[in-house]
Amino acid sequence: MKERKAPLYDRLIQHQKEEPISFHVPGHKFGDIFPAEGKETFQHILSIDATEVEGLDDLHAAEEVIKEAQYLASRFFGAEDTYFLVNGSTSGNIAAILAVCRPGDEVLVQRNCHKSVLHGLELAGAKPVFFTPEYETRTHRYSLIHKELIDEALEQYPNTVAVILTYPDYFGRAYPIKEVVQAIHHHGLPVIVDEAHGVHFSLGSPFPVSSLNADADLVIQSAHKTAPAMTMASYLHRKGSRIDTSRLAYYLQMLQSSSPSYPLMASLDLARLFLSTFTESDKESLLSYITAVREAFKETDYLYEVLAVDEMDDPLKITLKAKEGYTGFQIAEQLESAGIYPELATSSQVLLVAGLIPNLEIETLKKRLRGVNWRLKSCGEHGTIKIEILNYPKVQSLAVSYQEMQQETPEFVNWSHAVGRICAESVIPYPPGIPLIVKGERMTEEQVRSVQALNKQGASFHNTAIKQGTWVF
């Protein structure tokens, strides 16, 4: 039997048992000082909410117990270094990009990336060249990437210094990552993989191949998304010799708190322990649980279809596709009214994410699903609004560089005046946080129509002014 070792968590518990007298921050003094209203709920976690005192190491100069915990994580995931992140994959993506790209560098970027990737590119002053995955009718999304696509883009842009991939997509769609990474390495370039949704891929089949297994250079994973880690807890892994590790460490300490949360870091230590002790029999019971969840949803498929999962994809993700005349938003709303909360809805789909261990009685789920009043909200007027499939160019650079945009002052215009103008603030439905229009590109008529239709259907955007118009140069 494998040793169940979580050095950082164990050390925090030991520290707590020693009944330390705290004359240091944080001010709650291990939970002694806390509002009565929240004390009971917070107490346990506050008892390990320590700071960098003797014996507890320091994330930004790890030499002891954090170093050991990160080392165990690197061994499990197959990296040469693993860095604990306390500000999500958001900080990992930005740090990775700053470590690799210098101002003016051309970088090849998968178009359907998370906004943190765009923010990293902007901060680095890089010149993104976007490539669009192929549209797949089985997923109804731009989700397929293959080696030829990368080769074509790199031939077109021979000065590219790095490639940034998103693998898998939010819906768990994977692609032949080994071939793609090999092709990038063949061009002598480092590859950064935003694997925010794939921390569990290191468990092996039936999950997709992990990008560390495919020898990607930097891999960022939100441990909190599919492993049992606290929200914001993430990993950044490095492999191979293409990355300047001192630049990476420099940006990580710049972008993260100088008081990183010990509960978050301990949860990363424990998430690694959980994954490393996951057994074949755990996988079997998980798969039968997922099958049962899918069947339960199929029993009430009046407004949606439960999409089949390709064997290459992540089985944790279950996608409901809205039937003609309905939207994903409507379906999500109906589920929520019965206390069933999906991960996200788009105009045509609803995404459900299962955990790695069955945590729900299927009968309870069925009862809730039967309680949904599917007929009542049939075919609202918004369900009939068609969202067209946008035609993104295969490979495209920005119309205006980040440096040029910095010299300009944006103005706000109504959507009716937006076509042909340069987008000054990416238009990002949230979730999933993937830009529909990116800052620096010239807005097309179909993009504008699409945002207006999404607005009518009730999509949420981080920028609430999106209902009226947008910022342009």
Ligand SMILES: Cc1ncc(COP(=O)(O)O)c(C=O)c1O
């Ligand atoms: C593809 C992708 N990358 C990065 C992130 C950011 O991750 P985090 O929430 O851990 O900062 C997200 C969040 O949803 C995401 O979907």
